[in-house]
Amino acid sequence: MLLSIAIVSFNVEELLAKCLESIEKYSVGITKEVFVVDNDSSDNTVLRIRKDFPRVTLIANKKNLGFSKANNQALKKAKGDYFLVLNPDTELRADTLSEMIGFMQKNKDVAVSTCRVELADGFLDRDCRRHFPTPWRSFCHFSNLSKIFPKSKIFDQYYMGYMPDNIEQEVDACAGAFMMIRAAAIKKVGYFDEDFFFYGEDLDWCWRFKEKGYRIVYTPTTKIIHYKGASSGIKDSSKKISKATKESKRRVLKESTRAMRLFYEKHYKNTYPQAIRWFVLTTVKILESLRLLKLQFNL
Secondary structure, three states: OOEEEEEEEOOOHHHHHHHHHHHHHOOOOOOEEEEEEEEOOOOOHHHHHHHHOOOOEEEEEOOOOHHHHHHHHHHOOOOOOEEEEEOOOEEEOOOHHHHHHHHHHHOOOEEEEEEEEEEOOOOEOHHHOEOOOOHHHHHHHHOOHHHHOOOOOOOOOOOOOOOOOOOOEEOOEOOOOEEEEEHHHHHHHOOOOOOOOOOOHHHHHHHHHHHOOOEEEEEEEEEEEEOOOOOOOOOHHHOOOOOOOHHHHHHHHHHHHHHHHHHHHHHOOOOOOHHHHHHHHHHHHHHHHHHHHHHHOOO
């Protein structure tokens, strides 16, 4: 088996169907298995998969287990030489799989790779190639210093804004929207950390791959389209197509900031002094409050 694809879904029936159709259309000649792990969607996802995509291995959870646990359910069953973690709100292009598999076959020291992840408006989804969020990088990002000084190697590090996005480059991390992983590397690193529910798990996983000495590479030789935030409902780019409830959005917002705290405590707590820790955790708490306030008043 060459490729195992894992997709976690939550109330994105139509987008998931388009994603699966693109996989079927553009994977001719590739031996593969496709897993869909549905996190107790309230739409028609489970019935739709069983009816229209019988070759997909469906895992229908009875409650929302989050992104990490659900992906691990599929990854632990996967038999491919390469694993592809793919979001349901994405669409492949004709050469996406062949190009990325070829890239991994040529670059044996690369554990994780990603292609150009493009938003529906044609712009880069900047989460697809980034640095780890140190306190300085995060401060520059959330204070908008990175926007005031775009392309600056000092202030625009968070999303590697100082690097052009049309060249291949080694990165600290890529996004769970599209992660091509060498199965042999997972045996040494392990699966997603299930303490992360939704957000942060991809960053943490990349950190652990880098700790083991593996390379993570972004290559723009091919791309996917990402209708970002369709499940969460908190991204402007997909608000019109998202079916997320206000309560669901609230949980996502809280999980996004919980992931920040968890990542800091896991990887930076013993690196920076207590004063920095206090500042970071206080700032994250303020950010959470502002986001929830914005949601409450539909700002």
